Amino acid sequence: MRIGELARRSGVSVRALRYYEEQKLLESARTSGNQRDYLEGAVSRVQLIQQLYAAGLSSGTIVDLLPCVTTGLATQEMLDQLVTERDRIATRIDELGQAKQKLDRVIEQVVAAGVVTGDSPTP
Amino acid sequence: MRIGELARRSGVSVRALRYYEEQKLLESARTSGNQRDYLEGAVSRVQLIQQLYAAGLSSGTIVDLLPCVTTGLATQEMLDQLVTERDRIATRIDELGQAKQKLDRVIEQVVAAGVVTGDSPTP
């Protein structure tokens, strides 16, 4: 599979895939014409990378943790880092939950008070 | 209250407070010597701003929404934006929850398999 297809199937940009390779997150074979050639498994790997990015991990951290995420094996240091990140995510979920509650309450108030009509007319 | 005290009490940097003012998120009176002079309420306002930032809102969005967060009054447009952001946060919480579950499972696996000892010695 070449880079364009992987991009479509995994939902990220071609540029992002090249960036992942630069960051050692993703590897590719090369064809005789020097074009990247990916295995099928690359799709789920890219999706995994995306999920970890979305979780707020840096590329460096992902590089450190991807091996044990895929193999289930880790050194003590890796385990510590895993736990650290897991806890960070948990904390973040908490923060977001509080912010959401705040907005929920504001929305409730606004709805209860009725919407204000104070805009400029559409010219 | 001057800017240094507000920074200490709200837990953000002096630079951040000046930035908030630049972004119209925070206002201050000025003393005769042109120094910023804040009301007591500024502390909680800054904390609120921080919470909204932490929730992933941009300063522009916060500018739009702060009025109704503090007053409970909103136009239809503001209400729509409120709901949009609330939903965005909810989605994000979901994503983070999934990522957390993934790390939880990995940690479980690692613990079940036992920690690997494969490091370079400390020289």
Place this chain on the structure above:
DNA sequence: GTAAAACCTGACGTTGACGTCAGCTGCAAG
């Protein structure tokens, strides 16, 4: 064979929330 996609490397541009530095002013203490 040739035109159009798709791909390559390399390098500069973007964005947001500040950090940091320079050079100047205000203000309370001894």
Place this chain on the structure above:
DNA sequence: CTTGCAGCTGACGTCAACGTCAGGTTTTAC
């Protein structure tokens, strides 16, 4: 008075995950 911290404005620096452009090569379609 002067020492020295706190504050002021203005402006450039940062960092990460890409976007985008330039200039060239490879693959595909006809």
